[in-house]
Amino acid sequence: xxxxxxxxxxxxxxxxxxxxxxxxxxxxxxxxxxxxxxxxxxxxxxxxxxxxxxxxxxxxxxxxxxxxxxxxxxxxxxxxxxxxxxxxxxxxxxxxxxxxxxxxxxxxxxxxxxxxxxxxxxxxxxxxxxxxxxxxxxxxxxxxxxxxxxxxxxxxxxxxxxxxxxxxxxxxxxxxxxxxxxxxxxxxxxxxxxxxxxxxxxxxxxxxxxx
Numbered sequence: 711x712x713x714x715x716x717x718x719x720x721x722x723x724x725x726x727x728x729x730x731x732x733x734x735x736x737x738x739x740x741x742x743x744x745x746x747x748x749x750x751x752x753x754x755x756x757x758x759x760x761x762x763x764x765x766x767x768x769x770x771x772x773x774x775x776x777x778x779x780x781x782x783x784x785x786x787x788x789x790x791x792x793x794x795x796x797x798x799x800x801x802x803x804x805x806x807x808x809x810x811x812x813x814x815x816x817x818x819x820x821x822x823x824x825x826x827x828x829x830x831x832x833x834x835x836x837x838x839x840x841x842x843x844x845x846x847x848x849x850x851x852x853x854x855x856x857x858x859x860x861x862x863x864x865x866x867x868x869x870x871x872x873x874x875x876x877x878x879x880x881x882x883x884x885x886x887x888x889x890x891x892x893x894x895x896x897x898x899x900x901x902x903x904x905x906x907x908x909x910x911x912x913x914x915x916x917x918x919x920x921x
Contacts, residue, residue, distance in 0.1 A: 716796035718758035736760035739795035741903035791840035
């Protein structure tokens with residue numbers, strides 16, 4: 711099985727020294743990649759700036775959300791499944807300033823525009839790939855996760871809360887299109903990763919039988 715996995719945050723630069731990002735460490739995505747490699751699968755890991763070391767696999771380093779999208783589009787046609795564990799930025803500055811914005815008495819106004827929606831674009835390009843998304847929700851976790859599951863046409867979605875960011879342990883809720891639900895409570899991310907790879911193996915095997 712060939713898995714395309716994303717991990718970590720992306721950075722959207724305001725000028726040459728400042729950027730918009732988030733606190734994602736990449737731990738979950740790297741744990742999934744490590745579990746997949748350990749189970750004998752071929753893995754391509756597309757990752758933003760990580761706080762943890764990636765496992766021994768094909769690593770594609772990126773910076774911006776547009777960079778991540780471009781790399782994923784290159785690798786996606788050869789993949790059996792995509793596991794979108796990264797936390798790409800949702801917004802980017804409308805204009806990047808070259809050099810450094812000088813400090814002034816009146817702070818500049820920063821206008822934002824939407825960054826590319828990686829999962830939506832890959833959903834549009836899918837042929838037979840299994841798609842796994844993640845949803846970080848501060849409120850209405852199940853409602854919002856199931857909406858994303860449906861709207862993006864995913865095969866499953868993994869939902870968690872902001873407490874999971876950069877943590878070594880986490881609780882995640884896995885939702886399926888048929889209404890099914892599985893909770894993995896207070897586990898090391900490595901254990902969660904093993905279970906997610908098991909689920910993807912099952913989904914890929916079922917998809918192959920249908921082809």
